[in-house]
Amino acid sequence: MGRNPCCSKEGLNRGAWTAVEDKILIDYIKTHGEGRWRNLPQKAGLKRCGKSCRLRWLNYLRPNIKRGNISPDEEELIIRLHKLLGNRWSLIAGRLPGRTDNEIKNYWNTNLGKKVQLDRHHQQNTTNSTGNKKQYHPSRKFTKLTNDPSSSGGSASPSNKTATATQVVRTKAAKCTRVILNHPQPHRIGHGRDLHADKESTSPYNLKGDYDISNCEKPVLAAGTSNPTSDIGQDDQNNISAAADFAVNLNPAAAAVDDELCLADILNSDYQVSDFLPEYYNSTNYGDVQSSSSTDLSDLLFSEEMLVQDRSDVRALNAGLEFEYFSSVLFDGDEENWLTD
DNA sequence: AAACTTGACAACCGCATCGAT
C-alpha cells in the first residue's frame, strides 16, 4: 500500500547543494524552462530527486529572490497576514515580492512566532492589570498596504504598528450560533488544500471545506435561537428548513473547548462576511473605511497575479479582513461580552 | 580550548490537490 516514492533515493546526492549542481540546474532551466521536475535530474545530469531540484530552484536559485534581512515593514506584513491566514506560507509569501514561503516560514518559527506570543502575553497582562477593555479603533484597520517601496510602512507610527501587529482576531461569531444558507445548496468546489478536511468533523464551529455560493440566492443569516431579523421572510424561512443539513454550527461555548476559535478554520471556507451580512456590508458606515468592497480589499493585499492565480484565497483573506471588522463591530470592541440582540 | 547550547535556514518528507487519461 501507499504511494510510490517520487523517485528512487538510491545513488542520489542529499544534503546541501554544491555550486556545480546549482550551475547545472540553472543552466538547464534557462534552456528548457521550469516544470517536468521528475525527469529534470536525469536530463540535466543531476543526482538529485526532482522534488529537491524544484525546491532548490524555487527557494534559492530562481531570479529575483530577495535575500537578507526581513525589513520591519515586511515583518509587520507577515504578522498581519499570518493573523488572518494562519500558516499559509505560500499565500503570505505571495504578498512579499522576492521572499519564499520557506524563508517566511523559517523566519516565523525562529523570530515572529515567539515575538507575537510575547507581545500577546504582554498585552494580556496590561489589560488584566488595568482592567481596561479593548477599544476598537477603526482608523487602525484596513491600513492601505502597498508594494511601492517608497511608501512601504505607510504613515503608521511604530506604536501603531505594534498595536496592529499584535491585535488578535477573535472570530467568535457573537450571538449567531448558526449560519444557514438558503436554497439551492452550494456545491463544494475543488481548489486549494483544506488542511482540516481529513479531520473528524467534531469541531464546534464546523465550517469546513470550500463551497461555491456564487450561484446561490443571497444567503440568509439566521441568528440561531434568537429572533431572525426582519430580513428573513417566509420564503427564506422555508429555505432554511430545506437547507437544514447545511446549517453550520458556530456554537461559541463549545468552541472554547478548542481554546479559541481559529480564523483559519473559517478562512478555509469560501464565504465572505458580506455574503452573510449584506445589510452591514452595504452600509457606508464603516468607520473610516468607506464603500469597502471585495475588490478593494483584494487590491490592498493581493497583486493582480494572485487574484488570477488563487481567487479562493483572496476571498478567504477578504473574509478575514471583513471578519476582523465585523467582529469588532459585533463585540463593540469587547471580546468578552457578546452583544445581545 | 573544549563542550554545549542556540539560532538560522536549507533541505527533506509526506500528504493533498490538480489535471490528464
Next chain:
DNA sequence: GATCGATGCGGTTGTCAAGTT
C-alpha cells in the same frame, strides 16, 4: 468516475555557525 503522475504545500529535520559556559 477512477486512476495516476506531477506539482504544491506545510511540518519537520539536519546542519552549521555563533554564542555561552
